[in-house]
Amino acid sequence: MTTDDKLYTGAQMVMESFLREGVDTIFGLPGGANLPLYDVLENGGVGIRPVPEGVVPKEYPIRHYLVKHEQCAAHAADAYARVTGKAGVCYGTSGPGATNLVTGIANAFMDSVPLVCVTGQVISALIGRDGFQEADIQGITIPITKHNELVRNVNEIPRAMQEAFYIATTGRPGPVLVDIPRDVLQHTGKFYWQDKVQLRGYKPYTNGVDRDEVAKAAELIEQAERPIILSGHGVIISHAFAEVRELAEKANIPVITTLLGISGFPGTHPLYLGMPGMHGMYWNNIAISEADLLIGVGMRFDDRVTGRLKDFAPKAKIIHLEIDPAEIGKNVKPDATLRGDAKASLRELNKHVSHKPRERWFSWLDEMRRKHPSIVIRETEEVLPQYVIQQIYEATKGDCYVVTGVGQHQMWAAQYFWYDRPNSFVTSGGLGTMGFEVPAAMGAQVAAPNDTVWSICGDGGFMMTLQELATIAEYRWPIKFAIVNNNVLGMVRQWQELFYKNNLVATPLKNPDFVKLAEAFGILGLRAEKKLDVKPVIETAMSHPGPVVIDFQVKYDENCYPMVPPGASLDETIDQPTYAFEPKRVSDERRKVAVR
Amino acid sequence: MNGPSAQMRSGFGKIRPHTIIALVEDRPGVLNRIASKWRQRGFNIESLAVGHSEKPGLSRMTFVVDADTNAEQVVRQLDKLIDVVHIRDVSHEDIVSRELAMVKVKADRETRSHIIDIAEVFKAEVVDVEPDSIIIEATGDENHIDSLVNLLRDYEIIELVRTGRVAMLRGPEVSHPHEEDDEQYERAPGIHTW
Numbered sequence: 001m002t003t004d005d006k007l008y009t010g011a012q013m014v015m016e017s018f019l020r021e022g023v024d025t026i027f028g029l030p031g032g033a034n035l036p037l038y039d040v041l042e043n044g045g046v047g048i049r050p051v052p053e054g055v056v057p058k059e060y061p062i063r064h065y066l067v068k069h070e071q072c073a074a075h076a077a078d079a080y081a082r083v084t085g086k087a088g089v090c091y092g093t094s095g096p097g098a099t100n101l102v103t104g105i106a107n108a109f110m111d112s113v114p115l116v117c118v119t120g121q122v123i124s125a126l127i128g129r130d131g132f133q134e135a136d137i138q139g140i141t142i143p144i145t146k147h148n149e150l151v152r153n154v155n156e157i158p159r160a161m162q163e164a165f166y167i168a169t170t171g172r173p174g175p176v177l178v179d180i181p182r183d184v185l186q187h188t189g190k191f192y193w194q195d196k197v198q199l200r201g202y203k204p205y206t207n208g209v210d211r212d213e214v215a216k217a218a219e220l221i222e223q224a225e226r227p228i229i230l231s232g233h234g235v236i237i238s239h240a241f242a243e244v245r246e247l248a249e250k251a252n253i254p255v256i257t258t259l260l261g262i263s264g265f266p267g268t269h270p271l272y273l274g275m276p277g278m279h280g281m282y283w284n285n286i287a288i289s290e291a292d293l294l295i296g297v298g299m300r301f302d303d304r305v306t307g308r309l310k311d312f313a314p315k316a317k318i319i320h321l322e323i324d325p326a327e328i329g330k331n332v333k334p335d336a337t338l339r340g341d342a343k344a345s346l347r348e349l350n351k352h353v354s355h356k357p358r359e360r361w362f363s364w365l366d367e368m369r370r371k372h373p374s375i376v377i378r379e380t381e382e383v384l385p386q387y388v389i390q391q392i393y394e395a396t397k398g399d400c401y402v403v404t405g406v407g408q409h410q411m412w413a414a415q416y417f418w419y420d421r422p423n424s425f426v427t428s429g430g431l432g433t434m435g436f437e438v439p440a441a442m443g444a445q446v447a448a449p450n451d452t453v454w455s456i457c458g459d460g461g462f463m464m465t466l467q468e469l470a471t472i473a474e475y476r477w478p479i480k481f482a483i484v485n486n487n488v489l490g491m492v493r494q495w496q497e498l499f500y501k502n503n504l505v506a507t508p509l510k511n512p513d514f515v516k517l518a519e520a521f522g523i524l525g526l527r528a529e530k531k532l533d534v535k536p537v538i539e540t541a542m543s544h545p546g547p548v549v550i551d552f553q554v555k556y557d558e559n560c561y562p563m564v565p566p567g568a569s570l571d572e573t574i575d576q577p578t579y580a581f582e583p584k585r586v587s588d589e590r591r592k593v594a595v596r
Numbered sequence: 597m598n599g600p601s602a603q604m605r606s607g608f609g610k611i612r613p614h615t616i617i618a619l620v621e622d623r624p625g626v627l628n629r630i631a632s633k634w635r636q637r638g639f640n641i642e643s644l645a646v647g648h649s650e651k652p653g654l655s656r657m658t659f660v661v662d663a664d665t666n667a668e669q670v671v672r673q674l675d676k677l678i679d680v681v682h683i684r685d686v687s688h689e690d691i692v693s694r695e696l697a698m699v700k701v702k703a704d705r706e707t708r709s710h711i712i713d714i715a716e717v718f719k720a721e722v723v724d725v726e727p728d729s730i731i732i733e734a735t736g737d738e739n740h741i742d743s744l745v746n747l748l749r750d751y752e753i754i755e756l757v758r759t760g761r762v763a764m765l766r767g768p769e770v771s772h773p774h775e776e777d778d779e780q781y782e783r784a785p786g787i788h789t790w
């Protein structure tokens with residue numbers, strides 16, 4: 001435990017905690033209740049000077065990025081955390097500032113992202129008395145945080161902050177919210193910092209690999225003729241890139257990555273099969289149904305992956321490598337369980353596996369891929385959204401971060417882009433938050449300032465958070481926004497077409513002129529209306545040093561396939577569309593496929 | 597609490613109450629966190645008893661939850677809460693369980709002695725006597741209390757209060773054994789290579 005005789009205000013204690021935790025970046029928005037936290041930021045949050053030794057600095061060199069809406073502070077911190085692997089930090093004031101964070105917190109919670117949210121609260125005397133801008137944010141966020149705390153005493157701040165970072169980043173990561181009343185931020189006290197966090201009720205199970213289970217798993221792998229690795233977000237969180245690759249190559253097993261597991265395994269690797277599930281590759285869904293062994297690494301057998309659960313992988317035994325005890329046996333019952341950090345478990349498992357040819361399995365998979373290509377770009381006059389994604393891949397060769405929103409464009413970005421950089425795909429998976437694409441691109445760009453960030457946007461999602469273009473213009477982040485603009489809430493329209501008799505209620509969008517809009521923010525706006533425009537526009541965007549917004553006018557009613565209809569099982573995946581409700585567009589056009 | 601009555605639920609076969617004991621931090625909000633998890637899954641808390649445990653700063657809870665087999669999932673979720681130090685479903689274990697009830701019954705000169713007789717049979721105590729009423733305090737398992745209450749219904753119960761079940765394992769075993777900490781495992785940040 002370290003302490004000294006100096007007195008710190010609550011706000012200075014928060015800063016000291018940040019320095020000890022290695023935090024240098026905050027996304028936030030000030031208000032009445034969290035102003036003390038802003039008063040101690042140096043140079044209005046541009047801070048560069050090192051902290052002098054031996055004195056309590058009045059101001060701290062921590063970089064603060066001012067967002068325009070707190071939701072975006074949370075999303076930006078979320079993406080920052082995903083890209084750096086450190087905890088993301090965001091600020092919000094009391095009341096609406098805090099409630100605006102809620103969507104971002106829930107998003108981080110569903111995707112296991114370490115986030116520390118510090119909110120100002122009304123002064124202690126007003127709590128529970130309907131003070132101006134009061135909201136019980138601790139109560140509100142109980143179901144969507146890993147932990148949260150209302151700090152009522154200034155001396156508790158260092159402990160609360162230390163615990164917040166410890167809880168957020170260890171075990172299965174998640175968001176932690178620390179709510180501090182304004183008067184507590186202004187009170188003074190001594191700064192106590194523990195050498196080791198002591199929490200009786202928290203045991204982040206990390207490296208306790210059970211040797212019997214490892215032996216059982218190795219035996220299952222040895223016996224398997226048709227095994228598949230399902231690589232999830234846990235592989236990325238635990239930086240087990242090399243380990244999962246070693247398992248695949250050493251034991252000769254093909255790899256499927258879940259949506260959040262994308263970029264956990266090289267996208268152009270011969271053993272890589274792509275994504276499974278609702279809009280996964282057709283061959284993957286059939287292969288899972290045919291497999292005799294599934295090795296789930298850091299993934300939770302989510303309903304979008306499994307389809308109808310009772311018919312999921314009927315022939316397969318299951319090995320589950322999972323850090324969260326509550327996930328084990330939740331959706332599927334494993335035959336062998338390796339509890340712990342994916343990297344540690346894989347290292348142990350890799351020692352006990354050996355190479356097997358599995359020729360029949362690979363030739364079956366090749367046959368499936370040949371018969372059902374799944375990812376095809378037709379020759380059309382209109383610009384196809386898949387074509388846009390593919391052209392961005394061609395132009396960047398995958399040497400960039402890709403951030404997406406939620407919907408059709410997200411699925412296409414998962415299907416038509418080959419992620420050859422580890423951890424280069426940032427998307428909202430569990431919660432499926434439209435509007436994630438804009439603020440998350442900010443967080444990714446801050447985390448990787450020397451890399452290119454492409455934000456693949458839906459027009460619907462972009463409209464949800466586009467106010468952040470002002471933030472992007474202010475900080476001159478050179479993000480490339482590719483709006484896959486079909487002038488409709490595409491995925492919802494697809495469901496209306498397929499499952500609601502094409503009753504297109506409340507999905508067509510009357511969008512603004514995105515080029516003029518970008519220009520109004522001082523950002524370069526580009527448009528591609530014809531197929532021929534796509535490539536040059538991407539090239540212009542890439543050669544432009546600043547941020548760019550590109551409006552790709554794509555086909556209005558393109559559907560995202562393959563698709564597992566909701567409630568269906570994986571072996572009922574639709575690879576080719578049937579167009580039951582619009583006979584005039586029967587698949588003649590669609591047969592002219594250009595296979596990659 | 598709310599939700600369908602016990603009779604209605606008993607019609608669904610496998611649904612039955614679980615007895616769960618938990619050792620929790622003695623802090624504001626703990627109950628809220630735990631109750632929130634049960635609410636999310638639509639499981640009704642039949643009874644809940646909380647008090648200090650033998651360990652300083654920790655409380656022990658016993659709750660009875662009307663839940664199907666998915667109770668295990670919720671118990672695992674509850675175990676993840678930072679404020680829950682240890683939790684255990686003891687429904688299938690050998691336990692001693694008790695609850696305390698106080699029953700205020702209408703009583704006059706004629707009926708008072710009958711009521712006191714009943715109380716004695718149930719080893720219950722008379723804790724308050726007024727000209728028109730009597731309060732009986734009884735301890736026992738649910739069946740014991742239910743039987744007493746049933747008999748007292750003949751005399752018009754004015755008010756009934758029950759603590760809910762408290763439970764403990766039989767024998768020398770502690771319900772919540774101390775667990776050794778895992779060795780700390782450091783994630784190496786920023787190693788982004790295949």
